Amino acid sequence: MADKHNVMFVCLGNICRSPMAEAVFKEVIKQRGIADKWYAESSGTGGWHVGCSPDQRTMAVLKKNNIEYQHTAQQLVKDDFHRKPKGSKAEVFLLGSFDPKGETIIQDPYYDSDNLGFEKCYIQCWKSCNAFLDKYNK
Numbered sequence: 001m002a003d004k005h006n007v008m009f010v011c012l013g014n015i016c017r018s019p020m021a022e023a024v025f026k027e028v029i030k031q032r033g034i035a036d037k038w039y040a041e042s043s044g045t046g047g048w049h050v051g052c053s054p055d056q057r058t059m060a061v062l063k064k065n066n067i068e069y070q071h072t073a074q075q076l077v078k079d080d081f082h083r084k085p086k087g088s089k090a091e092v093f094l095l096g097s098f099d100p101k102g103e104t105i106i107q108d109p110y111y112d113s114d115n116l117g118f119e120k121c122y123i124q125c126w127k128s129c130n131a132f133l134d135k136y137n138k
């Protein structure tokens with residue numbers, strides 16, 4: 001892990017958006033043949049869903065896109081910030097800030113009554129993870 005680029009995707013509950021982003025990111029680095037250069041995880045700022053699997057709508061969208069993924073929700077903790085060793089260039093970004101069309105915000109789909117927000121989240125994650133890697137994969 002130390003010699004890899006580290007990415008932590010963060011949302012509120014770690015059951016919808018950030019697991020989607022993590023799963024998509026891992027698929028993209030696999031497809032690009034750069035999986036050995038990156039370490040990715042996800043977590044939530046809140047702890048309500050710690051220990052839970054991702055929302056079934058996240059899993060359904062991933063499955064529909066042939067992405068296998070397993071995750072157990074975890075809360076972001078202080079130690080996560082120690083991933084920024086002295087001299088590191090770690091930064092905090094909105095994932096959506098990489099969206100080529102400037103759609104910065106990845107809306108919370110948790111309270112939606114259907115899958116549309118999750119489908120949209122998937123597309124945004126796909127575009128932004130690719131744009132992020134175009135810029136930062138060295």
Ligand code: 4NP
Pocket residue numbers: 011012013014015016017018044048108109110
């Ligand atoms: P996430 O979605 O932050 O994308 O995982 C949410 C999950 C749970 C809740 C809100 C948003 N919640 O209120 O429990």
